[in-house]
Amino acid sequence: MEKKVFSRNEGLTDIKMRYCPGCGHGIVHRMIGDVLVELGIRKRTIGIAPVGCSVFADEYFNCDMIQPAHGRGPAVATGMKRVKPDCIVFSYQGDGDLASIGMAETIHSAARGENITIIFINNAIFGMTGGQMAPTTLIGQKSTTSPAGRDVKLAGYPIRVCELLSALNGPAYLVRTSLHNSANVVKTKKAIKRAFQIQMEGKGFSLVEILSQCPTNWGMTTLKSIEYIAENMVPYYPLGEFRTPEDKKAKAEAETLKG
Amino acid sequence: MEKKVFSRNEGLTDIKMRYCPGCGHGIVHRMIGDVLVELGIRKRTIGIAPVGCSVFADEYFNCDMIQPAHGRGPAVATGMKRVKPDCIVFSYQGDGDLASIGMAETIHSAARGENITIIFINNAIFGMTGGQMAPTTLIGQKSTTSPAGRDVKLAGYPIRVCELLSALNGPAYLVRTSLHNSANVVKTKKAIKRAFQIQMEGKGFSLVEILSQCPTNWGMTTLKSIEYIAENMVPYYPLGEFRTPEDKKAKAEAETLKG
Amino acid sequence: DITRCKGCELCRVACPHNVIEMSKKFSPTGYYPAIMVRPEKCTGCALCAMVCPDVSIEVYKEETVSKEK
Amino acid sequence: DITRCKGCELCRVACPHNVIEMSKKFSPTGYYPAIMVRPEKCTGCALCAMVCPDVSIEVYKEETVSKEK
Amino acid sequence: MSERILMKGNEALAEGAVRAGCRFFAGYPITPQNEVPEYMSWRMAQVGGTFIQAESEVAAINMLFGAAACGARVMTSSSSPGISLKQEGISYTASAELPIFYANVTRGGPGLGNIAPSQGDYYQATRGGGHGDYRVIVLAPNSVNNMGNFPKMCYDLAFKYRIPSMVLADGVLGQMMEPLEFDFEPIDPKKLPEGEWALGNAEGRERKVVRSYDLKPGGMEKHNWKLDKKYKEIEEKEVLYQTFSVDDAEILIVAFGTCSRIAKSALSLGRSQKLKIGLLRPITLWPFPTKILNQLASKIKKILVVEMNLGQMLDDVKIAVEGKAEIGFHGRPAGGIPTPEEILEKVKEMV
Amino acid sequence: MSERILMKGNEALAEGAVRAGCRFFAGYPITPQNEVPEYMSWRMAQVGGTFIQAESEVAAINMLFGAAACGARVMTSSSSPGISLKQEGISYTASAELPIFYANVTRGGPGLGNIAPSQGDYYQATRGGGHGDYRVIVLAPNSVNNMGNFPKMCYDLAFKYRIPSMVLADGVLGQMMEPLEFDFEPIDPKKLPEGEWALGNAEGRERKVVRSYDLKPGGMEKHNWKLDKKYKEIEEKEVLYQTFSVDDAEILIVAFGTCSRIAKSALSLGRSQKLKIGLLRPITLWPFPTKILNQLASKIKKILVVEMNLGQMLDDVKIAVEGKAEIGFHGRPAGGIPTPEEILEKVKEMV
Amino acid sequence: MYQGVIMSGFGGQGIISAGVILAYAGMIDGKHVTFFPAYGAEMRGGTANCSVIVSDQEIAAPVVSTPESLIVMNEPSLARFETTLKPKGLLLINSSLVSGKPKRGDIDVHYIPANGVAEEIGSIRCANMVMLGALAKRTGAVKIESIMKCLPKVFTKAKKEILDMNIEAMRRGAQS
Amino acid sequence: MYQGVIMSGFGGQGIISAGVILAYAGMIDGKHVTFFPAYGAEMRGGTANCSVIVSDQEIAAPVVSTPESLIVMNEPSLARFETTLKPKGLLLINSSLVSGKPKRGDIDVHYIPANGVAEEIGSIRCANMVMLGALAKRTGAVKIESIMKCLPKVFTKAKKEILDMNIEAMRRGAQS
Numbered sequence A, B: 001m002e003k004k005v006f007s008r009n010e011g012l013t014d015i016k017m018r019y020c021p022g023c024g025h026g027i028v029h030r031m032i033g034d035v036l037v038e039l040g041i042r043k044r045t046i047g048i049a050p051v052g053c054s055v056f057a058d059e060y061f062n063c064d065m066i067q068p069a070h071g072r073g074p075a076v077a078t079g080m081k082r083v084k085p086d087c088i089v090f091s092y093q094g095d096g097d098l099a100s101i102g103m104a105e106t107i108h109s110a111a112r113g114e115n116i117t118i119i120f121i122n123n124a125i126f127g128m129t130g131g132q133m134a135p136t137t138l139i140g141q142k143s144t145t146s147p148a149g150r151d152v153k154l155a156g157y158p159i160r161v162c163e164l165l166s167a168l169n170g171p172a173y174l175v176r177t178s179l180h181n182s183a184n185v186v187k188t189k190k191a192i193k194r195a196f197q198i199q200m201e202g203k204g205f206s207l208v209e210i211l212s213q214c215p216t217n218w219g220m221t222t223l224k225s226i227e228y229i230a231e232n233m234v235p236y237y238p239l240g241e242f243r244t245p246e247d248k249k250a251k252a253e254a255e256t257l258k259g
Numbered sequence C, D: 001d002i003t004r005c006k007g008c009e010l011c012r013v014a015c016p017h018n019v020i021e022m023s024k025k026f027s028p029t030g031y032y033p034a035i036m037v038r039p040e041k042c043t044g045c046a047l048c049a050m051v052c053p054d055v056s057i058e059v060y061k062e063e064t065v066s067k068e069k
Numbered sequence E, F: 001m002s003e004r005i006l007m008k009g010n011e012a013l014a015e016g017a018v019r020a021g022c023r024f025f026a027g028y029p030i031t032p033q034n035e036v037p038e039y040m041s042w043r044m045a046q047v048g049g050t051f052i053q054a055e056s057e058v059a060a061i062n063m064l065f066g067a068a069a070c071g072a073r074v075m076t077s078s079s080s081p082g083i084s085l086k087q088e089g090i091s092y093t094a095s096a097e098l099p100i101f102y103a104n105v106t107r108g109g110p111g112l113g114n115i116a117p118s119q120g121d122y123y124q125a126t127r128g129g130g131h132g133d134y135r136v137i138v139l140a141p142n143s144v145n146n147m148g149n150f151p152k153m154c155y156d157l158a159f160k161y162r163i164p165s166m167v168l169a170d171g172v173l174g175q176m177m178e179p180l181e182f183d184f185e186p187i188d189p190k191k192l193p194e195g196e197w198a199l200g201n202a203e204g205r206e207r208k209v210v211r212s213y214d215l216k217p218g219g220m221e222k223h224n225w226k227l228d229k230k231y232k233e234i235e236e237k238e239v240l241y242q243t244f245s246v247d248d249a250e251i252l253i254v255a256f257g258t259c260s261r262i263a264k265s266a267l268s269l270g271r272s273q274k275l276k277i278g279l280l281r282p283i284t285l286w287p288f289p290t291k292i293l294n295q296l297a298s299k300i301k302k303i304l305v306v307e308m309n310l311g312q313m314l315d316d317v318k319i320a321v322e323g324k325a326e327i328g329f330h331g332r333p334a335g336g337i338p339t340p341e342e343i344l345e346k347v348k349e350m351v
Numbered sequence G, H: 001m002y003q004g005v006i007m008s009g010f011g012g013q014g015i016i017s018a019g020v021i022l023a024y025a026g027m028i029d030g031k032h033v034t035f036f037p038a039y040g041a042e043m044r045g046g047t048a049n050c051s052v053i054v055s056d057q058e059i060a061a062p063v064v065s066t067p068e069s070l071i072v073m074n075e076p077s078l079a080r081f082e083t084t085l086k087p088k089g090l091l092l093i094n095s096s097l098v099s100g101k102p103k104r105g106d107i108d109v110h111y112i113p114a115n116g117v118a119e120e121i122g123s124i125r126c127a128n129m130v131m132l133g134a135l136a137k138r139t140g141a142v143k144i145e146s147i148m149k150c151l152p153k154v155f156t157k158a159k160k161e162i163l164d165m166n167i168e169a170m171r172r173g174a175q176s
C-alpha cells in the first residue's frame, strides 16, 4: 500500500501556471502555498501579486489576493495590515517591482517596521517585459537594454537589497536564499516559513530575497540558468541572514538609550 | 589701516534671504557660495534648488540654477550632468525632499555613482509646509503631524541617510556634519569643499549631510535649537565620514574580482 | 501530472538516483516531459517534487507514479 | 549690514570674546539686531561671520565695524 | 439648529470625513491643505482609526488602495502637484472599483506654481488625469459648510457605485474660517455592512481577488463596458447644481466653487443695477449638469462662464449648450481671484 | 525615392527621434513600447548620446527636465500607466517652458488593464493629465511611416514654442511592421544653435534660472497669461489634419490614429456600396482641427466619431460642431479594434 | 452692516489670532462672518496678514480686496495696504512701531501706541488686542462683550492672568 | 491581390520570423505589406502568432480578423483560429504535430509534415520555412526568389549552411 509523501495541496489553486519552463516563480509559489497550509493561515492571509511575470500569482495562490500598481506592494500591504491587523499580509515582488520603481515604498515600509512579509524574487532581470536590465542585473550581464553587458560607468552597480535594508532599524528579518539546487530550495522554504511566523508573532517587517532563474530572458536552458546562479549571482549576492528579530531587539534598546 | 578678513563675495547674489532668523539654510548657503568662489567653478556650476524652504535658493546662489519637482533633484542632476559633463552640478535638498518623497531618486543616483554633489540639510522636519514629521524626525520629537511625539509603533524609526547609502557601491564620498557651533560650521565648510573637489576629479557621487536647525518649526529660540542638535540629533546621527573615494576604489576592485 | 510538466529537467538533476529522464515524445502541451525510467530506484525523497516549478510531481512511498498517470 | 540682521544671536554666542550683544531697539526690518558692545576686544577671528545665517557681518582686521554701518 | 462651529475649511473637510466614518487616512503634506493631515494625525488616534504620513503621494494613494480593498472608509488629500502623482493610483482604483474619497485643495499651476487659490485642475478632475476610460465623481464646495458636509455625500456615492469620489476645492475654501453646521449625525463605520469586495478573513467563503487588469482576450473590453454602464447611470441620477434667479434672466453666469460665491455678489450687485443676471452653480462637476444647462440655454441667449483658470469648465458648457447661446468667458488663472466688479464689467460688455 | 525599410513602429519612433537630433533618452520599460528603450540602448551609444534606463517613469521625466534645461533634444516614452506617473513632471516642464518630446504607446486601461492597442488616453493627452492650465502638442500617427517622421515634427514644434510635444500611438502602431521612408535628412544637433534657456557654462553672461514657480503676488497669473497667448497662437497656426472625399459626403467619419486607417477601409467599402462617406483624420489632437470640422458640419449633417475608447475625442467634436450636425459614436475600449464592417453597420444606421 | 477688515503686521504680533477673535465674536453676535489668512510662503520673512468680514447678510465673496477698515501693526504693512482702503475707510496705525504717515487724505486715521499700552499692561504680546478693541469700538462691527466671551475659546490653553491682560488691553484700546 | 495571413504555433517554432520574412518578401516584390505580431503576456505559456497582409493597394486596417490563409503549427492553434478563416480560405496544417482535423468543410486544407521534412533536411528549426514555402507557392502572394533574397537580411547573424537549410526547407515546402 502506498503512502503519499508529497502532493499538491490547497495552498495553490489548481490552475496550471503560465510561467516558462523551469521558471523559479513556480517553485516559490509552491513553497508559499505549502507554508500557508502548514501554518494554517491560508484563510486569513491576503497576498499581493506584483506587476511582473508573477502578476498571475493572484490566480495561483489559494487565498485572498490583490493586484496593485507596479512597485507599490509594500504601500498596499501597509494599508491592508493597518486595517486588518489580524490578517497575514504578504507582498510577492520581483526585482524590477521592488528594487527599481518600488524602491521608496520598500525602504519606507521597512523603516516603519510594518508587520508584513515580502517575498522578493531576484532574477536579475525584468522578466515580464522581455529581459531588460534590472537594478540587480550583474556587472557585465547582457539584457535587452544592456546589449553589451551592464556597464558600471553608465548604469552603476547592482543593488543588494538585504544589505541596503539592514542599514535600517525597522526590519525584523532579512534573509537571502537561492533556488540553484534542491538543498537551497529546502533552505528557502525554511526562510519563508520563518518570515511568516515572525509576522504572526507581531515582530515586524520580514523580507526573504530569493535568487531565482529566468531561463527565457537569460537565454539559457534551465540547467545552465541554475549554474549561472551558483557561479555568478551567489558570489555577488551572498546567501544568509542579514537581520533577525534578536538583533532588532538589541538595536532598538540601544536606540532608546540614546534617544 | 584696516584689512578686510571676511565679507560677502560673489558666491551669492545680494538679495536678502527670506529664511527665518537663525535658520541653518543661510549658513550653508554662504559656505557653498564661498566654495564656488574658492574653487573658481561658479561660472560652470549648475545648482538645483529643492522644493522646501530653500526653494528660494535659486535666487540666492550666484550661478545657473534650476528648480525641479519635489524630491527629484538627483534625477534632474543626472540629466544635466550627462548632457554637460564639464559642468559642476549640485543638488541642495532638505530631508523631506531627499529622504521622503525623493528616496528612490536618491538611492538610484547613488547606486549609479552619478558624478554629482548633494548637499543634504537634515533639520528633522518639513520646514516649508509648517513643521510636519520628516523621515529624520527623532523618536519622541513633536511635529504638526506627530503632535504627541514621533511614535515608533506608528511611524517607525528615523532614517540615517549616510548609513543607508553606505550600503551601496556607487557613492564616493558620504559625510555627516553639523551646524551647532562654530567649530562644526568650519568642519562643514571643509566637507562641502571636499565634495565639490571629488566631483571635479570625476570620482563620482558625493553627499554631505548637515544637521541643521529649524527654530521656527521646532518652536525654539535659535540658541535652544543649536543645543537641541548637540544633545538630541548628534547622538542619533553620529558625525563623520561614512565613505571616501579611497574605500570606494577598494570596494570596486573587490567587486570586479568577484563579478 | 504530465499535462503540467514543461520539460525543464530540474527534477532530473535533482534526483539523487537518476530515476528521471526526459521523454523523447512531445506531450500534448508541446514539451518533452519528464518520465521515470528507473522507478525501482526511487526512494521517495521528494526532492524532485521540491524543485518542480509546475507542481506536476506527486511522490508516494514505495514508488513514484505521478508522472505516468 | 544691520538691515540683513535678524537678531538670531548666533554671532553673539559664537564670539569668543563676548564682543557682541543684541540691541534693545527694533531694526527697520523689525528685529533686535546684533551690535558690538566691546569692539576693542574683537580679534577679527571672523567666527561670528562664519555662523551668521544672513551674511550680515563683515570683519576687518583691527576692528569690526560692519554692524554699525 | 445644531451648534455652529467656527472652523477652517481644511479642518471641516477632515472632521466631516471622520464623522462620515473615515477611519483610514494616508497623506503627504502640501500647502494649502496641510491642516487636513495635521488634523487627522490626532483625530484618528481619538477615534481609533489609522493616520499615516506617507513617504509620498504615490505611496499614500496606494495605501488607500490596500485599505479600501479591506473595506475601510479611506481618505487622502493633497494639492495640485501631489494629485498629479496620484493619477496612476486613481486609475487603478477606478478600474478595481474600490470606493475611495480624496480631496484636491487646488493651488496655482502648472509646475510648482504657487500656493494661491486656483481652479486650474478642473480638466484633471473631470477628464481623468490618469490613463484609460474612467470617471471620478467630483463635488465642488463653495463654503466651509460644504467642506464639512460633502465628505459624507462623497462616501455615500463612492460606496453606492464602487467608484472614487473627490472634493475639488481651492486655497480660499481650505484656509478660510466660517461658521459650520454638520447636517448629519456622526457615523460609526463598525455598524456599516462590509463591502462584498472586502478582503481578509476568508473563513467560510471562497477566496476573493481585487484586480485592475484582465489579460483574457476581450476581458478588459467587457470590463470597460461594465464601467460605462455605471457611468451612464451616474450621469442620469447623480447630477447636483444650484440656480439663482434664472427665471427672468437675460444673461446666465456659470461658475463653481469660490467663483460661484463671487458670481453671486456680482449677481446682486448687477440686479441692483437692473441687470437681469442669473446664476448656475454646478455642484457635481462630473457628472456635469448638462441637461439643465442645455434647457436654460434655449431661453437665456447669453452665457458667461467664470473660472479661476484659463477656461476649463468652458468645454463642458460648450458641449451642453450645443451652440444655442452666445458664450463668454472671464478667467483669472493661478491665484487671480475675480472680483464682482470685474464680472459685472464682462456682463455689461455682453448684454 | 529614398530607400524603404521594413521596421517595427516602435523602432521607427526611436530611429526617427535619433535622426531628428535626439541625443538623450531616459525611460522605463513597459509593454507595448519596450522596443523604444531597447533600440535606444545601443543606438545612443552609436551616436554618442545618452541612454539611461531610469529607476521609474517619475525619474525618467525628471531626468528629461534636467537634460532639456541644458539644451539637449530629449525623449522619453512609455505606455498608459507610466505616462500617468509622468504627469507631474510634464506639468513642470510645460510651466518651465522646456521643449521635450515623449511618446505614449497606449495600452488598454484603466488600471493595469491589458497590453492591447487602445486610444483610451486621449483625454489625458489633450486635457493635460497634470495639474494647472497647460497644453502639450499631440500628434497622432496612423502608420509606421508616421511613427518614423513625426518625431522630427514634434521637435520642430517643441523648440519653436518651448513646449512639450508628444506622439500618441497605440499597440498596433508600436508593434506592426511596415515599409518606412524618412522624409528628412539626419540632423546633427551639434550644428543647431543652443536654446537661450540652456544652462551651464555661464562664462561671459548673466546667470540663468529655470523655474516653474513664481511666488510674487500676481507673478504666476502673469506667467499663465503668457502661456495662454502661446497656446492661442499654436491653435491658430499649427493644426494638422487630412480629409478624404468630403466634397460630396453625406456622412462624415472622424477618427484618428489606427482608427483612421480602419475608417478608410470602411469608407472605400461603403463607397463601393454607393454610401457617400467622408473622413476627417485629425493629425494634431491638440490643437484640434476645430475650425475645419465646424465648416464641414455646416454642410455634412451627420457625423460619426470612431475611437478605440468610450468616447473621448467625441468631446472635441461636439465642441467644434456646435449642434450643427447629428453626432453618432462607435467605440471599442481597451483592446477592442473596430472592424470596417462594424463601422459600416453604424453608418447605415445613421443615414 | 458690512465690515471688511484687513489686519497686517510682523509674524508674532498676533495678527492671526486677532482676526479669528473678531470673526468668532461676530458669530456670537449672530452675524455672518468669514476669516481668511495669508498663508504658506507668504508668511516667510516674518510678515502676516488676514482679512475678516462681519456682515448682516450672507457673505458671498470671502476675500477682501478693498477693506472698510485696516489695522496696520508695522511699517511695511502701511505701504502695502494703504491704497486698498475704501474712501472714508478707517485706518488704525500702531504708532509705537510705525513712524510713517499715510499719504491719502480721504480716510479716517487713528494712531494708537499699541506696543506702549501693551507694555504698560504687562505684556507686549497683547498689542494686537489693543488694536482690536479700538476697531470694535469705532466700527461697532462686534460687541466688546462678545470678544470677551470668545477669548477663552480661542486661547484655550491660556492662564487666567493672560486672559485678563488681553481683556484689559482691549478695554484700553476701546477707550483710546 | 489581397492576402491576409495568420500564422500560429508554439513559441520557438519560428512563427514570428516566418511572418517577417513573408512581409519582407512582399516589400521586395513592390507590394504593400504589414506585419503584426501577438506580443507581451500573450506570449507567456509558449504560444505565438502573427498576422501578415500582402496587397496591391495601400493597406488600411493592419489587423487581420478574417484571414485569407492560415498556417497552423500546433494543436491549440487549430482550435483557436480555424473559425476565423474566410470561406474558401487556405488552411496549412503542420501534420507532424497536429493530429486533430478541421471541422469546416468550406475551406481548402493541406497537411504538411513540416517537422518531419525539417528533420530530414537537418534542423527541426526550419519547419517554419517549409510551411512558408507551401504558402508562397499556393497563394502566389510573394515570389519564392524574393523570400530567398530577404532571408540573409532577416537572419543577419546566421551562417551560410543555416541559410541554405532554410532555403532548401522552403523549396521542399513549395513542392509539397
Ligand SMILES: Cc1ncc(C[n+]2csc(CCOP(=O)(O)OP(=O)(O)O)c2C)c(N)n1
Pocket (backbone or CB within 6 Å): A050, A051, A052, A053, A054, A070, A093, A094, A095, A096, A097, A098, A121, A123, A125, A126, A127, A128, A129, A134, F028, F029, F030, F031, F057, F081, F082, F085
Ligand atoms: C508604472 C508601470 N511601469 C512599467 C510597467 C511595465 N512592467 C511590467 S512588469 C515590469 C518589470 C518586471 O520585472 P520584475 O519586477 O523583476 O518581475 P519579473 O517579471 O522579473 O518576475 C515592468 C517594468 C508597468 N506595468 N507599470
Ligand SMILES: Cc1ncc(C[n+]2csc(CCOP(=O)(O)OP(=O)(O)O)c2C)c(N)n1
Pocket (backbone or CB within 6 Å): B050, B051, B052, B053, B054, B070, B093, B094, B095, B096, B097, B098, B121, B123, B125, B126, B127, B128, B129, B134, E028, E029, E030, E031, E057, E081, E082, E085
Ligand atoms: C509633489 C509635492 N508634494 C508635496 C509638496 C509640498 N512640500 C513642499 S516643501 C515640502 C517638504 C519640505 O521639507 P524639507 O524637504 O525637509 O525642506 P525644509 O523646508 O525642511 O528645508 C513639501 C512636503 C510639493 N511641493 N510637491
Ligand code: SF4
Pocket (backbone or CB within 6 Å): A018, A019, A020, A021, A022, A023, A024, A025, A053, A123, A127, A128, A213, A214, A215, A216, A217
Ligand atoms: S520570463 Fe523569466 S521570470 Fe518570467 S515566466 Fe519566463 S522564466 Fe519566469
Ligand code: SF4
Pocket (backbone or CB within 6 Å): B018, B019, B020, B021, B022, B023, B024, B025, B053, B123, B127, B128, B213, B214, B215, B216, B217
Ligand atoms: S521654517 Fe525652518 S527651515 Fe524654513 S526658513 Fe524657517 S527656520 Fe529655516
Ligand code: SF4
Pocket (backbone or CB within 6 Å): C014, C015, C016, C017, C018, C019, C020, C041, C042, C043, C044, C045, C046, C047, C048, C049, C059, C064
Ligand atoms: S522521489 Fe524518487 S524520483 Fe524523486 S528525487 Fe527522490 S528518488 Fe528521485
Ligand code: SF4
Pocket (backbone or CB within 6 Å): A022, C004, C005, C006, C007, C008, C009, C010, C011, C012, C033, C034, C051, C052, C053, C054, C055, C056, C057
Ligand atoms: S516534472 Fe516538473 S521539474 Fe520535472 S521536467 Fe517536468 S516541469 Fe520540470
Ligand code: SF4
Pocket (backbone or CB within 6 Å): D014, D015, D016, D017, D018, D019, D020, D041, D042, D043, D044, D045, D046, D047, D048, D049, D059, D064
Ligand atoms: S570677529 Fe570679532 S566679533 Fe567676530 S567673533 Fe571674532 S572676535 Fe568676536
Ligand code: SF4
Pocket (backbone or CB within 6 Å): B022, D004, D005, D006, D007, D008, D009, D010, D011, D012, D033, D034, D048, D051, D052, D053, D054, D055, D056, D057
Ligand atoms: S548678525 Fe547675523 S548672526 Fe548675528 S544676530 Fe544678526 S543675523 Fe544673527
Ligand SMILES: [Mg+2]
Pocket (backbone or CB within 6 Å): A094, A095, A096, A121, A122, A123, A124, A125, A126, A127, A134
Ligand atoms: Mg525580475
Ligand SMILES: [Mg+2]
Pocket (backbone or CB within 6 Å): B094, B095, B096, B121, B122, B123, B124, B125, B126, B127, B134
Ligand atoms: Mg527639513
